[in-house]
Amino acid sequence: MIDIDEALLKLKKAMRVDKRKMLLSSSFDEDSINVLIKDKYLDILxxxxxxxxxxxxxxxxxxILKEI
Incomplete structure (x- = not known):
């Protein structure tokens, strides 16, 4: 098991690691990534x-990386 805050941090780090994909997809910025993470984690939260x-x-x- 992993702490929920730590899990969210890991997700955000994963988003930053693949900046090339993010840059190619102009629809993704920090806010939309946070929304995406929250959507994915909503049931858990x-x-x-x-x-x-x-x-x-x-x-x-x-x-999430597949969606970017």
């Missing part, structure tokens, strides 16, 4: 869980 499975975090990172 609403459930009140403070931790998420590491595998889920990695899966969400992969899914």
């Amino acid at each position: 609403l459930s009140g869980n403070k931790e998420v499975p590491v595998a889920l975090c990695e899966q969400l990172i992969d899914n």
Whole structure:
């Protein structure tokens, strides 16, 4: 399990790592990435869980990078 805040940080770092894709896709900026992350994590955030499975975090990172 991983702390939810740490998981969100990992997602944001993953977004920054692939800046080339972000630059190619002008529809993505920091705000839209934050919205995307929150959308993906909404169920978890609403459930009140403070931790998420590491595998889920990695899966969400992969899914978001595919969308960029």
